[in-house]
Amino acid sequence: MYSRTYKTLVSTPPLLWVGLFLLLPYALMFAHSFWAVQDGVLVHHWNLANYQKLFAKSLYAEVLFRTMRIAVSVMLCSLLLGYPLAYYLSFRSGARKKLLYQLVIVPLWVSYLVRGYAWKTILGSEGVLNGFLQYFHITHEPVSFLLYSPFAVVLVLSHIYTPFVFLPIYASLEHIPRPLVEASQDLGAGSISTFFRVILPLSMPGLLAGATFAFVLSLGDFLAPLLVGGSSGTMIANIVQTLFGATYDWPLGAAISVCILLITLSLLFLTERLERRWSFK
């Protein structure tokens, strides 16, 4: 048995960390959301005005819904890209498995910003893609929705988060005992039937984890909309950033943050439950 001193010594640093860098900031944010700004000065008057503003002013609600739409789109796109990729690597790639795995991981080493800028040069009106389309006379003038649009944001975020979706799915596929797949075939199931009856249900924990990553990370993203979103692609994090920066309305920014936090937490709670439902250890 460990001594009391030992236990205290071991548990203090992580508790301090969590307290100082998680709980305290959250408490401050929560408190701020009930305060107000008068004449450019933060005053500690407890009130609900920020939350009322949030729901009364259609702009915030609109951006919040757009953000969720984008997050859901990113989640679906990266699942559609990541799952087949993970399936192929785990079940069909044979000897090339290690190499392909590295190729999927490598983009994670490249800075997010660099990848964002790269997309800018691809999608812009003078960009690679428009140049290509015009060179082959598919279009006669630059296609404008490619850049500075929700489409561009979904594209860039999907590109960036697909590896995050791929990894947990790949891990859960790798954990499926191969005799189960053989047993399914042995009992008369073809590849498609085996996939839906055995492989997909057993990879659900990975799929849920991946989907959660994509959704939650997209929900709080502000760089992609800043780089390629334009005004039609603005997301809620950009609003928060502006409120904390240029506008200097910390209480309203905090109120929006609390809302995002609640959405995220309820989603995490839900996936936690679902993952438990789909684990069979």
Add this chain to the structure above:
Amino acid sequence: MGEHAPLLELRAVAKHFGARDVLKNVLLNIASGEFLTLLGESGSGKTTLLRLIAGFEQPTAGEIWMSGERLDVLPPYKRRVNTVFQNYALFPHLSVRDNVAYGLRVQGAPKNEIPGRVAEALSMVKMTAFTAARPSRLSGGQQQRVALARALVNRPQLLLLDEPLSALDANLRKEMQSELKALQREIGITFLFVTHDQEEAMALSDRIALLRDGSLEQVASPRDIYARPATAYTAQFIGQTNLLRSEIRGSIATCGVLRWPVEDADGPAVFSLRPEAIRLSPEGKRQTNEVKFRGSIRQQIYGGASELLEVDCGAGQLLRVRLPACGPLNGERDFVFSIADAIPVTD
């Protein structure tokens, strides 16, 4: 097995993995309703042979036929063959009931038929009480039974069993052996059973096919393979034996101090002499068809119903002798064996 038509025919089947010959020219017929055991050490190719029949591997050469139909060209899900896997491979996300119903569902059996057939299969393996349980809640023996029911519910022509009892403890294994045998007699499905345990093979099989390094060493009934092993390897693998490496000259075989008349031609020869074929010599003169020798007892291992002795019959020549339990023995004794029990084997 003469009255049965062959169900499965392996025609010169070979399998290479890269440069490794896992199976070489395997010719084997399995009769309908037969319990045939593939016996061999690990790495002898027995599991690979099973996987070729199930369809998880393709033969490099040769053909597999079942009921007059070419089998090796069909994908696994089109073969009327089911497998009981070594670690059962039950679907962890499905209940016992759904595991057993799996084959019927994917093959589109009539919906109203499924519950009845599942219940029937589960009662056959005495698992009716666990219908709703998840596999993770079951013991090894129970999972084994479910795996059996899951395979049998499809009424396969041939059931493949890949060391299904190896994960069970000794007592449970014995119990499952006799249940398996009784079940096979009752339902009459052909069983192809893989094991490395020669006792298990002896207890269960109608015939044993002994594999050695990818080739069939001998195929015979348990009694035949034990009483008349064709090779020294078979004699040593199935039960215990004394290999007498002898020299024949003028119709007399000589092995150390032992000499006996034979009808074979001159030259080196190997004989297998089972330990239980050697007895303590009774007083009086020996029979003409017996070989008598004197040996000192080096070691005695008590085995309940019998004793295993290690006897030095001179010049360091050691023989193993199995006697009915008789109490401690020591010193020098006279032993005797019948010439007919020295079975010539190829080396």
